[in-house]
Amino acid sequence: MNHRENELIQAAQGGDSRAFNELVRLNDRRILQVAHGILGNMQDASDAYQEGLIRAYRNLHTFRRDAAFGTWLTRIVINQALNLKKKRRWKQRFPLDDTGQEASLQVLDPASGPEEILVSSELSAEIRAGLDLLSDRERTVFVLKHMHGYRLREIAVMIECAEGTVKNYLFRATQKLRDALGHHASASGERTTSSS
Amino acid sequence: MNHMSATCQQHREDLVLYHYDELGQAARADLEAHMASCGACRAHLEDLRQLEARIPRLPSVSLDESALESIRDAATLRLLDEGFPSTPARPGLRLVRLKWAVAACIAIATFVAGRYSVGDGVAAFDSPDIPVLGARISDIEFDTESGMVQISWEESRPVTLRADLEDARVQSLLSQALEDQDNPGSRLRALRAMSQATLPQTAPDPVLVDALESVLRTEGNEGIRLQTVKALHIINGRAPLPEPLKQLLIVMLSEERSPAIRLEVLQLLVSSEQASMQWWEALQAARSDANPLIRRQAESALAGMESTQPLEQVQ
Ligand SMILES: [Zn+2]
Numbered sequence: 001m002n003h004r005e006n007e008l009i010q011a012a013q014g015g016d017s018r019a020f021n022e023l024v025r026l027n028d029r030r031i032l033q034v035a036h037g038i039l040g041n042m043q044d045a046s047d048a049y050q051e052g053l054i055r056a057y058r059n060l061h062t063f064r065r066d067a068a069f070g071t072w073l074t075r076i077v078i079n080q081a082l083n084l085k086k087k088r089r090w091k092q093r094f095p096l097d098d099t100g101q102e103a104s105l106q107v108l109d110p111a112s113g114p115e116e117i118l119v120s121s122e123l124s125a126e127i128r129a130g131l132d133l134l135s136d137r138e139r140t141v142f143v144l145k146h147m148h149g150y151r152l153r154e155i156a157v158m159i160e161c162a163e164g165t166v167k168n169y170l171f172r173a174t175q176k177l178r179d180a181l182g183h184h185a186s187a188s189g190e191r192t193t194s195s196s
Numbered sequence: 197m198n199h200m201s202a203t204c205q206q207h208r209e210d211l212v213l214y215h216y217d218e219l220g221q222a223a224r225a226d227l228e229a230h231m232a233s234c235g236a237c238r239a240h241l242e243d244l245r246q247l248e249a250r251i252p253r254l255p256s257v258s259l260d261e262s263a264l265e266s267i268r269d270a271a272t273l274r275l276l277d278e279g280f281p282s283t284p285a286r287p288g289l290r291l292v293r294l295k296w297a298v299a300a301c302i303a304i305a306t307f308v309a310g311r312y313s314v315g316d317g318v319a320a321f322d323s324p325d326i327p328v329l330g331a332r333i334s335d336i337e338f339d340t341e342s343g344m345v346q347i348s349w350e351e352s353r354p355v356t357l358r359a360d361l362e363d364a365r366v367q368s369l370l371s372q373a374l375e376d377q378d379n380p381g382s383r384l385r386a387l388r389a390m391s392q393a394t395l396p397q398t399a400p401d402p403v404l405v406d407a408l409e410s411v412l413r414t415e416g417n418e419g420i421r422l423q424t425v426k427a428l429h430i431i432n433g434r435a436p437l438p439e440p441l442k443q444l445l446i447v448m449l450s451e452e453r454s455p456a457i458r459l460e461v462l463q464l465l466v467s468s469e470q471a472s473m474q475w476w477e478a479l480q481a482a483r484s485d486a487n488p489l490i491r492r493q494a495e496s497a498l499a500g501m502e503s504t505q506p507l508e509q510v511q
Contacts, residue, residue, distance in 0.1 A: 017280060018416065020280075025268075028264065028267075028268065028271075029259055029264055030255075032259060032264070032267065033255035033256065033257055033259065034255075036255070036256050036257040037255065037256040037257075040256075042257060042263075045257075046267050046270065046271075049267070049271065050270065050271045050274045053271050053274070053275060054274060054275060054278050057275060057278065057280055058278070121256055121257050122252070122254060122255070122256055122257060122258060123251075123256050127250065127251055130251075143256070145216055146216075146251065146253060147251075147252075147253060147254060147255055147256060148255065149253065151218070152213075152216075152218050167209060167212075167213060167218075168209075170212055170213075170216070171208070171209045171212045174212050174215075174244060174247065177247055177251070178243050178244065178246075178247055181247065181250050181251075
């Protein structure tokens, strides 16, 4: 953990809300993207993020600096995202909508503002369907490892389990995705020769 | 894959770790030695690399600055509701510091008895024209049906006041709520009540306008700043803005980080502004704002200016 972060944490724990804001701003984009990876849409990701932020703020005194602040905050938001995912489970029983498009999202100020922001997923419908085959934790580990490049030991902290368990989730996630998406590639003969 | 040996089975999990560069030195050497003589495991690794080509190693969504800011604003409002303390304004916006004491003095000086109705089950005022400076405000709501603001606070006992926005005591209490930097929750509730109110028919109350201006000069929290500009729009209506406030808003039009705030500022200035060279320049600058909505509105305000009066006059 760097010196600056240490200072900010100390200030935030002492009640300096500006320091807390700064800590959050250093991490929020990536955390929102992780939540989006887990939940599949920005509205839910934003909800999980906000819930997580409130929890982090309330529990700031319990943060013990044995991990980076970003890791700690990510863990809290992931927890919220997984809870929200459980609540949304019934929706997932239904496949993707006809167009396979993630609806573009309007993030609106609750007190009504004319601002309109469009956010759309970078993933194709096929890949999102593949990700939907994974369990919540498999998907979370895959998002953290594959899309965000976290180390397994960081992921273990973020999802609160042993590193061996993370390996297992990652293994199962890749096997499922390979089965779901791999056939198409093999059948169309798109195999690339391995180099690197 | 059909005739997978026990050794291969053991190596499958390692292959995934190998692929993600998470395998220790010894296990790595071991696996490489095995793969040198095992086509099935090499093919399996190839499958993983194929997956890589299909699912890019990138976040599932890109978030541009304005999307991020909008989510930050929403998060800020949630935190404020949780009692999160507000942040002081960025130094760049402290052009002219208006000391709250000044506004408070004006509040006392301009105090007049208003029209009141007192909420059910709460103590009525014995004397409705006693100013209530220093009250601990616990709740502020706007009732859209009756058009009344309801404010609760503690004096020696809990008191609730219901009156309209033109009521001097309501204005005094709202100013106090805005002033209370230790209590951003009540600041925010005051702003929300004002933003929901309908446009007052009378001239804008200078005390409230001053109090709102002082919030803009001292408050760093973007959620609150946004609400403040909205409340100003309601309170000020289409009246000309006091010069120092206008100057501040013109700075905010280019300096505010949040596009939602810049847009709100632009709209407030458009509805209150008389043509001036400075305003024309500010609009010219807003034409190259990062946010397309702001650019569009600046364009149309400029078009409006140029159609109503010749440019020489503006200059
Ligand atoms: Zn093998």
